[in-house]
Amino acid sequence: MQFVVKRDILLKSLNFVQGIVEKKNTLPILSNVLLQLKDKKLSIVATDLDIIFYDEIKDVQIIDEGSTTTSAAILYDILRKIPSNAELKFDLKSENRLSLKSERADFNLLCIPTDNFPTFTDEFEGQEMTINNNRFLKLLNKTKISISNDDTRHYLNGVFLHITEAHNRSFLTGVATDSHRLSSSSLEIENAKDLNPLILPRKTVFQLCSLLVESKEQLTMQTSDNKIKFRLGDMKLISKVIDGKFPDYRKVVPTANDKKLVVSSKDFINSIERVASVSLDRKEGVKLAINKDNVQLSVNSANSGEGNENIKADFNSDNLNISFNSKYLIDIASEVEDKNLKINLKDSVSPVLIEDGSDKNSYYVIMPMKI
Numbered sequence: 001m002q003f004v005v006k007r008d009i010l011l012k013s014l015n016f017v018q019g020i021v022e023k024k025n026t027l028p029i030l031s032n033v034l035l036q037l038k039d040k041k042l043s044i045v046a047t048d049l050d051i052i053f054y055d056e057i058k059d060v061q062i063i064d065e066g067s068t069t070t071s072a073a074i075l076y077d078i079l080r081k082i083p084s085n086a087e088l089k090f091d092l093k094s095e096n097r098l099s100l101k102s103e104r105a106d107f108n109l110l111c112i113p114t115d116n117f118p119t120f121t122d123e124f125e126g127q128e129m130t131i132n133n134n135r136f137l138k139l140l141n142k143t144k145i146s147i148s149n150d151d152t153r154h155y156l157n158g159v160f161l162h163i164t165e166a167h168n169r170s171f172l173t174g175v176a177t178d179s180h181r182l183s184s185s186s187l188e189i190e191n192a193k194d195l196n197p198l199i200l201p202r203k204t205v206f207q208l209c210s211l212l213v214e215s216k217e218q219l220t221m222q223t224s225d226n227k228i229k230f231r232l233g234d235m236k237l238i239s240k241v242i243d244g245k246f247p248d249y250r251k252v253v254p255t256a257n258d259k260k261l262v263v264s265s266k267d268f269i270n271s272i273e274r275v276a277s278v279s280l281d282r283k284e285g286v287k288l289a290i291n292k293d294n295v296q297l298s299v300n301s302a303n304s305g306e307g308n309e310n311i312k313a314d315f316n317s318d319n320l321n322i323s324f325n326s327k328y329l330i331d332i333a334s335e336v337e338d339k340n341l342k343i344n345l346k347d348s349v350s351p352v353l354i355e356d357g358s359d360k361n362s363y364y365v366i367m368p369m370k371i
Contacts, residue, residue, distance in 0.1 A: 001066025
């Protein structure tokens with residue numbers, strides 16, 4: 001196995017691999033990346049057994065076909081430190097030693113034969129759906145903030161993707177909740193009748209966001225009984241989906257919150273950031289004393305003091321006091337595109353609905369804290 005490839009091309013692919021391979025793995029082969037030379041292209045494969053990442057590099061000079069696996073982290077680290085646009089010469093000297101030469105640098109990397117690398121079937125019977133990259137990235141960014149970290153309820157550890165109907169139009173809707181907050185975002189889609197509801201795992205969501213930020217290729221999605229495949233040009237990401245039933249989230253979305261607070265998104269975020277500075281671990285909640293034309297935000301920490309600040313607001317009801325986890329509020333407010341936040345309240349203990357005036361297909365629900 002011998003080939004020559006440009007450093008920048010291979011580094012881009014290995015950058016994505018870093019998010020897939022497990023650094024501390026009981027199976028050493030899963031820390032490795034598979035390099036395969038066949039059919040005039042270099043294939044890059046990485047997996048943690050739940051997610052598989054494939055990439056193809058066609059801009060490669062193949063001297064001798066073959067395949068091997070080597071440490072993904074070490075190869076990536078070496079390439080990062082080699083000058084941009086350098087030529088890399090790879091040569092498999094034996095089944096467990098790969099030579100890498102570049103200008104004045106010379107490395108010998110340990111390998112594990114490809115026999116030990118997991119093999120996968122790539123059979124998807126479902127219809128391939130084309131999705132707008134930017135809108136899908138936006139949907140994932142808006143929902144991933146509410147993914148749960150609670151392993152006892154594994155079905156909340158991802159984004160619930162399903163088809164919803166409204167005004168005779170079909171939408172691909174993503175929802176995530178950790179039972180303290182909920183995010184929902186939708187994008188209009190055609191030919192979506194075949195998609196069965198599924199839960200996309202957290203790691204897959206974050207990896208997919210990385211790919212979508214970097215790639216301008218057309219995104220397609222295809223599902224099978226327990227897997228989902230995303231394709232972006234020569235890259236493929238195949239993932240298991242979470243086995244479990246997502247709760248009926250519609251039950252917790254408030255419909256009778258008639259007290260409306262409108263506040264500048266930017267002022268709101270900055271103000272919370274400032275008053276929360278007195279709390280070292282950000283565990284203390286932020287208290288909102290809401291009046292007709294202003295909101296007083298305050299954080300009181302038993303260990304380090306208190307912070308107070310007033311910002312302008314527009315409230316259509318009598319004074320109301322309510323408290324929230326400051327991080328949750330900032331996460332949600334940061335995803336709202338409109339310059340103003342529309343916060344719909346009922347009382348100081350009921351769920352609160354936050355709407356985005358610039359994105360009618362997204363909303364957030366947040367539970368108040370008791371302070």
